[in-house]
Amino acid sequence: MTSSGAHDRLARWREHEATLYRVVPYGGLALGTLLALVAPAPHGLGVTPTVALAVAAGCWVTWFVTVHPDWQSRRKLMAVYYAGLITFAAALVAASPWYGLFAWIGYIHAFPVLPRRWRIAGVTATAALIATSQGGGLAIAISHWPLWLLLVLFNLVVAGSVSWFAMVAEQEDAKRKRLVAELGETNRQLTETASENAGLHAQLLTQAREAGVLDERQRMAREIHDTLAQGLTGIITQLEAAEQTRDRSADWRRHVDNALALARESLTEARRSVQAVRPEPLETARLPDALVDLGGRWSALNGVRADVATTGTPRPLHPEVEVTLLRAAQEALSNVARHAAASRVGLTLSYMADVVTLDVRDDGAGFDVTDRPAPREPGGGYGLTAMRQRVSRVGGELAVESEPGGGTAISASVPALPGGAG
Structure with a gap:
């Protein structure tokens, strides 16, 4: 049941009840007068x-009930009305016992117009008038007062029962009002919550879209660095070597062929990066074999x-873990080729219970290792920063040890997530 439906039903019931209060007194008065x-x-x-x-009694009811229905909320004024109603009912019952039909209205009007503590007095007075009417009038009631007292007690029992049911109905009505109010408040809160949720949902969608754009941008930056940037660096190196060996046809051809092979490989990897596909070496071989092939080339x-x-x-490891280790090896070897001037490089892949570690060591020039984050490299590369970000994304750690003239050791440790794990 919705709050609006309950409110409409309660309003209709109130309207019918008010109509009953207004009409019944005239019916009792007309029937009593006729009899x-x-x-x-x-x-x-x-x-x-x-x-x-x-x-006069009809005019009294008309003035207070029919002409001014809004007076029902003014308790003191309605107490005056009820006192006049009982007075008129007593006079009419004294004039004719048939007006007990009108005096009966005191039961009905006691509850909507009198405060709770005065209702008992009103009901008792009405019961006395009804007993007088049932006894045959005021004169007979006085002469046969024991019978009159018995009738009063009987009417008080009846009136008490009616009063009890009326109070129960009033309590139920109060509960119903509270329920309607609570339902209205609940619906209001639900409406506000729905509006807030709609705003939060739109905000979350915006944040998710922005986060997705940023994440994809970072992914593409890493992939471009690991494929195109390294490939172009290798191509430039080979073309420079070809320029220096122009007078030696065999060496020139070898460097040019190497540059062409690097270009084709870089183009293939770039396409796979855009499509978010695993690197080709991992599609055709396991990680140890892919590293052997990478070292050989x-x-x-x-x-x-x-x-x-x-x-x-x-x-087998989770695809993201294997890609991370392969890219770390590619970046480490690229750094050795560009900066280390090494004569020997060693790559060691270690499978342990919960961790897989890739160690890359060279005997090159080395460099000063500081606690400051590695800056972005000239020419658009990200170097150790990109490698560290990749390793951190899969919950791993990257350690770098180096000193001038002492070579460099890079260790990437990542969780040994099994293949297919989320």
């Missing part, structure tokens, strides 16, 4: 005084001995 005229009481007043009292291009070793038991 008083048709069958007058032997000890009652005359016709004229009786009708005059009935008209790098050694042939740069004329530097590269030894690749594997310890532990090789096993």
Whole structure:
């Protein structure tokens, strides 16, 4: 049940109840007057005084109930109305016992117009008037007062039962009002929550879109560095070597062929990077074999001995972990070729229980290692910064040890996530 539906039902019930309060007094007054005229009481007043009292009682009800229905909320004024109503009912019952039909209205009007503590007095007075009417009038009630007392007690029991049911109904009505109010408040809060959730949802979508754009931008930057940048560096190196060996046809051809091979390989890797596909070496071989192939090709291009070793038991790893280790090896070898002037490089892939480590050591020139983050390299590269970011993305750590003239050792340790793990 919605709060609006419950509110509409309660409003309709209130309207019917108000109509009943307004109409019933006139019905009781008209029926009592008709019976008083048709069958007058032997000890009652005359016709004229009786009708005059009935008209006055009707005007009293009309003024307070029909003409000014909004007065019902003014408790003190309605107490005056109820006192007048009981007074008119007593006079009419004294004039004719048939007006007990009008006095009965005191039961109905006691609850909407009187405060709670005065309702008992109003109901008791009404019960006395009803007992007088049932006993045959005021004169007979006085002469047969034991019967009158019995009738009063009987009507008090009936009135008490009616009052009890009325109070229960009033309590239920109060509960219903509270329920309607609570439902309205709940619906208001739900509406506000829905509006807030809609705003948060839009904000989250915006943040997710921005985060996705930034993440994709960073991924493409890493991939471009690991494929195009390194490939172009190798191509430039080979073309420069070809320029220096122009007078030696065989060496010139070898360097040019190496440059063409690097261009084709870089183009292939660039396409795979855009499509977010694993590097080609990992599509056709396991990680240890891919590293052996990488070391062999790098050694042939740069004329530097590269030894690749594997310890532990090789096993399939999560694709992201394998790509991270392969890219770290490519970056380390590229740095050796550009900066180290080394005569020997060693790559060691170590499979342990929970960690896989890639160590790359060279006997080159080395450099000063500081705690400051590595700056972006000239020419657009990211060097150790990109390598560290890659390793950190899979929950790993990158350690660099070097000193001038003492070579460089790079160690990338990553979690040994099994293949297919999320």
